Amino acid sequence: MIIKPRGENIELELFHSLRVHKKLEVEDENNFAYLEKGWLGEKQFDLLLLGLPNECLILNNLLLKVNNSLFQIDSLLITQKKIYIFEIKNNEGDYFFKNDRLYMFTGKEIKNPLNQISRSESLFRQLLQDLRFNSIVESQVVFINPEFFLYEAPVKTQFVFHAQLGRFLKKLEITAASKVSADHIRFAEKLASMHITENPYSRLPIYTFEELEKGIACGRGCGCLDLEDTNRHTLICKKCKFIEDKESAILRSVGEFSFLFPEKRITLDVIYTWCKVIKSKRTIQKILSKNYDLVLLGRGSYYVEKEKK
Ligand SMILES: [Zn+2]
Structure with a gap:
């Protein structure tokens, strides 16, 4: 049962509109591409979770605050036995893992999602304590893109790669089959009510009416203003x-x-x-x-x- 749907991504929609009327800086354009790709990955994962038994509870895209620290959860799955935190990554291409760090083949280091998810998990546990709710918490980083490959990946990690997803979901299905209690539902609804809505304009590049190129954008979305x-x-x-x-x-x-x-x-x-x-x-x-x-x-x-x- 979905307690909190992912909703629309207003920030992404704003970006879409804006870039028709303004040539964005390379950095903003990259940021847009990154956001869009991430979003598509999350939507794909939503569809996979929909295949689970209806006895479990799903909350997508949560932004929560505990002790003044903000943390974001791509997908949260509440089952009777466990709560799963999922961080979804839609990277593609070849990467390698070395000394707890993640690199692209060009040598460029990218953020290790394990650090991100362990922070989220720790803050989430604090939240559980605050709300006096008891449950085992497990977190996973899901690399959803079939074109992603990680060389030297450690054997025991919280990574789930595309090739493992089918088996991973089968296991989840078994865990998710036991019916959650009314307490679980109350807890999930409480979490949904604690979700913080970010201002979608806050991370956009700055723009003014005067500087934007005027014209009606093509209704087919080809990006033309002419x-x-x-x-x-x-x-x-x-x-x-x-x-x-x-x-x-x-x-x-x-x-x-x-x-x-x-x-x-x-x-x-x-x-x-x-x-x-x-x-x-x-x-x-x-x-x-x-x-x-x-x-x-x-x-x-x-x-x-x-x-x-
Ligand atoms: Zn057109």
Whole structure:
């Protein structure tokens, strides 16, 4: 039973929108690729856990705080006998292990996930004590990518490699088959309620409305901002030739604007500038009036979400 689903990754979605309108620094681009890859790996693992008996409890993507220390858990599995903490890694390529450190073949060292997971495990145990809940805790680092290979991997570690996943899950299935108690469920719900939601804007590169490249992003998601406004009702992407209804394209673009700039007001002038490709301001005004409520404030009039009736 899923007690806390993984939810959406707002930070990743913001990155997606932003990089269409701004050429990111290499470091930000790498950070985005890393986040996206990690997220895909976690989603894959979610599907695997869904195959377990329904008697166990699953909490995905938890950010918790104990004694002022924050720690994050990719997936937590509560079974009647044990609690499992999973750290999911989606690295691919060849790596080697030496003196408790992890290196890429280029010699570049990457963070050893065992350190990360032992910190999480220790903080999680403190949390168990605080909440007066008793259970065995076990943690595992799952390398989910079939293209990952670790040379000199120690025989006894908390690593689970892709080739071992099938057997690992079979074992889990047996553990997960005993029904959890009402206490377990209460405990899981308590944990879910303690989850801290991070501000998704905090780690994004800094950007301003002025510096971003304007234009409606292609509705097919080809990453192009160069659409053509050739007739009354549709827009055509110059790159992939995708044709989209003008109204839906404009509304998507307004949504994107609010997403990237939640503190800014939706005004006719701002949206006209933001959409760029739409020749007629009147068209934008019509579409905004139809889909939003206008707050009249003279020249500073702005649009807000329609009140749900
Ligand atoms: Zn396109």
